[in-house]
Amino acid sequence: MSEHQTSLNFRENAAAAVQNDSLRAAMRNAADTFGTRRAAAFSAIPDLEALRDRASEIRLKVLDNLPAYLEEFSVNATRAGATVHRAGDAAAAREMILALLKERGVRMAAKGKSMISEEIGLNAHLQAAGIEVVETDLGEYIIQLEGETPSHIIVPAIHKNRQQVGKLFAERLGVPYSEDPQVLTKIARKVMRGKFMSADAGISGANFAIAESGSLVLFTNEGNGRMVTSVPPLHIALISVEKLLPSLADLPTFIRLLPRSATGQAITSYLSLITGTRKDGEATGARELHIVILDNGRSEILAGECREMLKCIRCGACMNVCPVYRTAGGHAYGWTYPGPMGMVLTTLLTGMKKSYPLVDASTLCGACVEVCPVRIPLVPLILKLREQKVREGFSDTKERLGMRFFGAAVTTPELFYWGERVSRLFWPLIRKLGGKNVAGRLPEPSGKPFHRRMP
Amino acid sequence: MRVQLFGTCMVDSFFPEVGDATVRLLEHFGVEVMYPQGQTCCGQPAFNAGYRTEARGAAEHFLSLFTGSDPIVTPSGSCAAMVKHHYPELFHDSPHLLEKAKSVALRVYEISEFLVRKLRAHETSYAGTGTLTYHSSCHLTRTLGVREEPLQLIAALQGTTFVAMPDALRCCGFGGMFMAKLPEISCALAEEKAQSVIATGADTVTGCDSACLMTIADALKRRGSSIRVAHLVQLLAEGL
Numbered sequence: 001m002s003e004h005q006t007s008l009n010f011r012e013n014a015a016a017a018v019q020n021d022s023l024r025a026a027m028r029n030a031a032d033t034f035g036t037r038r039a040a041a042f043s044a045i046p047d048l049e050a051l052r053d054r055a056s057e058i059r060l061k062v063l064d065n066l067p068a069y070l071e072e073f074s075v076n077a078t079r080a081g082a083t084v085h086r087a088g089d090a091a092a093a094r095e096m097i098l099a100l101l102k103e104r105g106v107r108m109a110a111k112g113k114s115m116i117s118e119e120i121g122l123n124a125h126l127q128a129a130g131i132e133v134v135e136t137d138l139g140e141y142i143i144q145l146e147g148e149t150p151s152h153i154i155v156p157a158i159h160k161n162r163q164q165v166g167k168l169f170a171e172r173l174g175v176p177y178s179e180d181p182q183v184l185t186k187i188a189r190k191v192m193r194g195k196f197m198s199a200d201a202g203i204s205g206a207n208f209a210i211a212e213s214g215s216l217v218l219f220t221n222e223g224n225g226r227m228v229t230s231v232p233p234l235h236i237a238l239i240s241v242e243k244l245l246p247s248l249a250d251l252p253t254f255i256r257l258l259p260r261s262a263t264g265q266a267i268t269s270y271l272s273l274i275t276g277t278r279k280d281g282e283a284t285g286a287r288e289l290h291i292v293i294l295d296n297g298r299s300e301i302l303a304g305e306c307r308e309m310l311k312c313i314r315c316g317a318c319m320n321v322c323p324v325y326r327t328a329g330g331h332a333y334g335w336t337y338p339g340p341m342g343m344v345l346t347t348l349l350t351g352m353k354k355s356y357p358l359v360d361a362s363t364l365c366g367a368c369v370e371v372c373p374v375r376i377p378l379v380p381l382i383l384k385l386r387e388q389k390v391r392e393g394f395s396d397t398k399e400r401l402g403m404r405f406f407g408a409a410v411t412t413p414e415l416f417y418w419g420e421r422v423s424r425l426f427w428p429l430i431r432k433l434g435g436k437n438v439a440g441r442l443p444e445p446s447g448k449p450f451h452r453r454m455p
Numbered sequence: 456m457r458v459q460l461f462g463t464c465m466v467d468s469f470f471p472e473v474g475d476a477t478v479r480l481l482e483h484f485g486v487e488v489m490y491p492q493g494q495t496c497c498g499q500p501a502f503n504a505g506y507r508t509e510a511r512g513a514a515e516h517f518l519s520l521f522t523g524s525d526p527i528v529t530p531s532g533s534c535a536a537m538v539k540h541h542y543p544e545l546f547h548d549s550p551h552l553l554e555k556a557k558s559v560a561l562r563v564y565e566i567s568e569f570l571v572r573k574l575r576a577h578e579t580s581y582a583g584t585g586t587l588t589y590h591s592s593c594h595l596t597r598t599l600g601v602r603e604e605p606l607q608l609i610a611a612l613q614g615t616t617f618v619a620m621p622d623a624l625r626c627c628g629f630g631g632m633f634m635a636k637l638p639e640i641s642c643a644l645a646e647e648k649a650q651s652v653i654a655t656g657a658d659t660v661t662g663c664d665s666a667c668l669m670t671i672a673d674a675l676k677r678r679g680s681s682i683r684v685a686h687l688v689q690l691l692a693e694g695l
Contacts, residue, residue, distance in 0.1 A: 363630030386505030407509030450474035
C-alpha cells in the first residue's frame with residue numbers, strides 16, 4: 001500500500017467520490033450511525049471531560065518517556081516468553097515478518113485487523129513470497145476479496161453497502177446471492193473457521209501494549225482476534241512504538257473511551273490481554289510469540305512540533321464527524337489513514353512532498369477536536385502543516401501571488417478599497433474566470449461598501 | 456456605553472446591510488458606535504492557509520486601529536474567533552504586540568454574544584413573522600463557545616416559529632479558501648446544508664456569519680428555493 005500512495009490527487013479523488021451516489025449514501029449512513037451511537041454512549045458518562053484529560057495525560061506521559069517504556073515493555077514481554085523485534089522502517093518490518101514465516105515453513109497466515117500492516121504493505125509482500133494471507137475481520141475480508149484497501153480505520157468496508165457485499169460473495173465464493181447481513185456473516189464465518197484451524201501462523205496488531213507487564217491488549221468484536229492470536233502455533237504481533245501504556249492501571253481509562261469513541265459501544269465483545277506464550281498447563285495461546293515494534297518515522301515525529309499526533313489511539317471518531325471525510329470517503333486520501341487524523345499522520349509519515357494536498361482537506365470546522373478522546377489538537381496541527389507547506393514551497397504560484405497582494409492590501413486600506421472597487425467593476429469577468437463553483441458562488445459586491453456608509 | 460465596530464471584509468464588500476443592521480441595533484440599545492476608518496480584513500484567509508507573515512500584517516493593522524479600552528463588536532463569529540484566539544498566537548515572539556493582542560482578545564465580542572451578555576437584548580421583544588431555522592456556524596460555536604445566545608435572541612422574535620435544523624452544527628462547506636481549493640466537496644457540503652434547511656419547512660434561515668449564510672444562499676438558489684437567508688441582526692433590526 002505504501003508504494004501506491006495517491007494523496008497528491010486528493011482533489012480529483014474527492015471530486016470523483018462526490019459523483020458516486022452509492023458511496024455517498026453509504027458514507028452518510030455509516031458516519032451518521034457511528035456519530036449518533038458515540039454521542040449516546042457518552043451521554044451516560046458524567047465525567048467525560050475529566051476522562052479525556054486523563055487519557056491525554058497518560059498518552060503524553062508515554063510520549064515523554066518513550067524509550068524507557070519501550071525498554072520496560074521489551075524486558076517484560078521477553079520474560080513472559082515473547083521475542084521482541086525492533087523495525088526501523090516498513091521494509092525492515094516486512095522482511096522480518098517474512099523471514100519468521102519462511103523459517104517456520106508457514107504456508108498460510110490468518111490475519112487480525114491491523115492498520116500498521118496496511119501501512120507497511122504487509123499482505124502484498126507476503127503473498128509475493130508465496131504465502132497465503134487471509135484477513136479474518138469481516139470488513140477486512142470483504143475488501144481483501146475485492147482487492148481494495150480499508151477506507152476507515154475501524155470499519156474498513158464502510159464504503160460498501162450490503163448489496164455490493166452480497167454480489168461480491170456470490171461472485172467470489174460461489175454462494176447464492178443474498179443481501180441479508182446475517183446470511184453474509186454466516187458465510188464468512190464458515191470460510192473463516194476452516195482458515196483458523198489450518199493456519200500455520202496468526203498475524204495481529206494490538207490496540208495497546210502495556211510496559212509494566214509486557215502484555216498486548218486487543219479490543220475486538222468478532223472473536224477473530226482471539227482466534228488469530230491463540231489458535232495457530234505461531235503468533236506475530238505488529239505494533240508501532242507509540243502503542244504503549246505505562247501500566248495495567250492505565251487501561252480502564254481507555255476501556256471506557258476507546259469502544260465508545262469508535263463504535264459507540266460501552267465495551268467491545270472481546271477484550272484480550274496477551275502476556276507471553278502459552279504456559280505449561282494452559283489450554284490456549286500461541287506456542288511462539290514474536291512482537292515486531294515498528295518505528296517508520298515516528299521517532300522523527302516525536303521530536304517535532306506535531307508530536308501530539310502520536311497520542312492517537314485509532315478510534316476513528318474524528319473521521320465519523322468530519323464533513324470532508326463523509327463526503328470524500330476514505331480512499332480519496334490516498335494512503336492508509338483517512339480523515340482528520342489521517343491527513344495529519346499521512347503528511348507526517350510520508351512527507352509533505354507526497355501528501356501536501358491533504359493538508360487542505362479540512363474546513364477547520366473543529367468537529368474532530370470536539371470528539372477526540374485523547375484531545376489531539378487536530379486543527380492547530382493542520383494549521384502547522386499548512387504553514388510548513390507554504391514554507392517548503394508546495395503551495396501553488398497563483399495562491400502565493402494572491403497572498404502577497406492580500407498581505408499588502410490588508411495593511412494599506414487605500415489598496416484594499418481599490419481592490420474592492422476593481423472587483424465590483426470587473427465582477428462579470430471575475431465570475432466567469434473564477435468558475436461557477438468558486439467566484440460563481442459569491443454575490444455581486446455592493447455599490448456602496450459598508451466603510452463608506454460610516455462616518 | 457461606547458463600542459468599536461469591526462465591520463469585517465465580507466460585510467464591507469458584499470453585505471453592507473448587515474453592518475447597517477448592527478449599527479441600528481446597537482444604537483437602539485443606547486450604545487454609541489464608533490467605526491475606526493481604515494479597517495480591512497482580520498487576516499483569517501492568510502492565517503488559515505498557512506501564510507503567517509501576511510496574517511501577522513493584518514493583525515498588526517487591526518491592533519493599530521482598535522486601540523483604547525472600548526469593547527470591539529463584530530457581526531461575525533469567525534472573525535471574532537480569529538481576533539480572540541489566533542492573534543495572541545501570532546505574536547509570541549514580540550512582547551509589545553503580544554500584550555496588545557491579548558488586550559484586544561479580551562475586548563472583542565461577536566454581536567449576538569454582546570447583545571445578550573452585555574445588553575440583555577434578548578429580554579426585549581422584536582416583531583417577527585413566519586418560520587425560522589438557524590445554522591450554527593463552526594467557529595462561533597466551537598471556537599468562541601457562543602451556543603445559546605443566538606437562540607435566546609431568536610426566542611425574542613415574537614410571532615416567529617422556530618424550527619431547529621437537523622445537524623445545525625455541521626459545516627456549511629465554506630471554510631474560507633477551502634471553497635476555492637476543494638470546490639467539489641465545498642459544493643456538496645453546501646448542498647447538504649441546503650437540504651437540511653429545506654427539510655425544516657422554514658421560510659427563513661438565519662445565522663451569525665455572513666460567509667456561511669452566503670454559501671447557504673447560493674446552494675438554496677441552485678436548488679431553486681425561495682427561502683430567505685438573513686443575518687440574525689437583520690431580523691432583529693427589522694423587528695425593532
